[in-house]
Amino acid sequence: MPELPEVETTRQGIAPHCEGQTIRQVVVRNPRLRWPVPDDLPQQLEGQTIRTVERRAKYLFLHLDTGSVIVHLGMSGSLRVITDDSAPMRHDHVEIFLDNHRSLRFNDPRRFGCWLWTTDWSQHPLISQLGPEPLSDDFNGAWLFRLSRQKQTPIKSFIMDNHVVVGVGNIYANEALFKAGIHPKRKAGRISLDRYHRLADAIRETLQAAILMGGTTLRDFVNSEGKPGYFAQSLLVYGKGGTLCPDCNTSLKDIRMNNRSTVYCPRCQR
Incomplete structure (x- = not known):
């Protein structure tokens, strides 16, 4: 998608x-x-x-x-x-x-x-209730921290909720959580403000890099000139379950969350 x-x-x-x-x-x-x-x-x-x-x-x-x-x-x-x-x-x-x-x-x-x-x-009903843009000044760690209080939702599901922040799809959620060192199943309400600052920065960095490289190459996607994106070459964990973590050489785990592939490092992400 x-x-x-x-x-x-x-x-x-x-x-x-x-x-x-x-x-x-x-x-x-x-x-x-x-x-x-x-x-x-x-x-x-x-x-x-x-x-x-x-x-x-x-x-x-x-x-x-x-x-x-x-x-x-x-x-x-x-x-x-x-x-x-x-x-x-x-x-x-x-x-x-x-x-x-x-x-x-x-x-x-x-x-x-x-x-x-x-x-x-x-x-319009499709637009009026959306959360902030992840590359805008309205999105930051404090925003995530405030919305997450008392939330039992896993952090991966939390940041993929368009009412929280828009545009963090499955691929980019995997990548951002790895960069921030946060386990995808950790409850959103049990993450500190400092860690949310790191996560917001990781989300922004990941999306900006993907845009710069033309998006992630997906099976059905071509851009307006008919050329695929190239960000897939730079993915750190998504689609790489069973391979070695690029930071610590631990085997990456691949689990299913909400019927979607979720890849993480059991050592680096807590």
Whole structure:
């Protein structure tokens, strides 16, 4: 599933081709996504100019003068800038044709993504209750410490809760907890403020590095230019259960938490 770094990489890839461009035509080839594409989406968009392309959590926004398109890539989706007359593929469900003779093409084999229209994106039910961005000034160790008091939730589940902080998916939770030296099953309410400061820094560092390298290479993800990310080459623990810890040479453990792979070092992480 594309995570925050993959979505931010997509935003950075498509924005220069879309911002300031007028939408000539919108083609919806298959409206049956996670939520149906609104019937009037072409009517709402055609003739309007894309002012900015922004990201909030794992959602992308095409901001126009009268409202915004909310795009989610789902489990397998991608947005690509098409610069030629290549025919759409089987799972190219939505396409926006721009006046610079390029198009924005949405591909989603599993159809868990979405394309929605809103006149007030910040108050949309999908957005209004989200926690802070992990790369913003609103996110820090004190924030995590305050929200975690009396919580019996395992710390890995806690930081993956979008009401606590957005965009910390499974891969990046594994990596950040390893860097912070925190056992993924430790109860969130039993972690000190100092350790939360280290964890917040580790989350920020991990996500920034992934964005810089273009996201993590996942099976279904390609960025807007059709190139995979390269952050997978730098993963410290995720997907490496049974191999040796890069810090202490102890064998890394691989367990299941909430049906997701969780890799940690039993010596370094407490």
